[in-house]
Amino acid sequence: MPDATHDTLAALRRGDLAGARTLRLPAAGLTAFPPEIFGLADTLELLDLSGNALSALPDDLGRLKRLEVLFCSGNPVSQLPPGLGNCTALSQVGFRGCGLTDVPGEALPPRLRWLTLTDNRIAHLPDELGARPRLQKLMLSGNRLRTLPDSLAGCENLELIRLAANRLDALPAWLTALPGLAWTSWAGNAFEGDAPRSAAAAIPFADLDLGPLLGEGTSGRVHRALWRSGATQQAVALKLFKGAMTSDGLPEREMEACLAAGAHQNLTGALGRITDHPDGADGLVMPLLPPGWRVLAGPPSLASCSRDVYDPALRIAPAALLRLVRDVAAGLAHLHARGLLHGDVYGHNILWDAATGAAALSDFGAASVLPDGPAGAALQRIEVRAFGLLLGEALDRSDADFSDAAGLRDLERACVQADVGARPAMAEVLRALS
Known part of the structure; x- marks a missing residue:
């Protein structure tokens, strides 16, 4: 048990945490729910019990009347605890990697907004899931789902759904009619087609000199590296994958999509895939972006749920804004033409x-192979909404009255409109921006 967790648990048992709004007890070795937590019922808003050995939670969990966020990932829980449904303020629930097989309808709290059930053994979801009107973010990758409840067709506020690495025979017809949906993924299901062929090189790990860490995400770590090929040397970025299931899907599918995307100046594509890593790790060699480039935004917070968090001081000059949104549109139009959906068009995945x-x-962790014909065109319009949201966020951080602002606002509205079929294709968006 980490020292900080040990100290927190001891303080809880002494009664020293009266009035606490947040309680974090990860990897505390708990085999039973500490009853002292109920002493915080009038104030507790966030409870983190991840990485313990809990097999159940109390049926009277509803006594925590102010609880909004509950993290229980990594506990051996086979059933989503029914007591969650009595927590009237609970909006975010995380049970990742628990071995869950059963999700009772009564376990879904009425104010549910964000549900993470990644990497479990769930084969069926209850119809009650679609009766949660606030549902905005639904993480289901890495389960055994063959179908989804049709009741989800009524979730007009659903903006993000992850379906990768399940056993779905097809995507439900209602998915492309959801007016708010902007981010989705389905890689690794039986119906997904083959990714476009890639001619990327196989690069022996011994030809790479590993440099400093540039960044780290859920799927892997990115290092600066020097690639020695014959008599030439090239500074590159090397992404080494962790090999575990992520909320977006499987690292193997991310590598395939990144290679299939091909070369494009507005994508952090791959130069090749490494071979012969001493620990058997997978990795991609990617172009090294110019020094000074940075991430546009931070990832969503607990409060923002499905929307990025921007530096409050960020201001984007009009000329830079036009270049930014054109470049992103060009990268997306290229992907769609290659038969790929990026699935994660966010400021935190844009380097600029x-x-x-x-x-x-950047980041192809949520990428999926598009089906041919009208079905693929409809799925592209989901991603057009994601681009429209990004465009609006950029405009919010620029001068309101520059000459192109009104036209860009019209384009934003066209991209995010509720009628999915009426949204422009990315190729049309790019032409409008050009």
């Missing part, structure tokens, strides 16, 4: 030069 607006879209 704040001075010029030059940008590249």
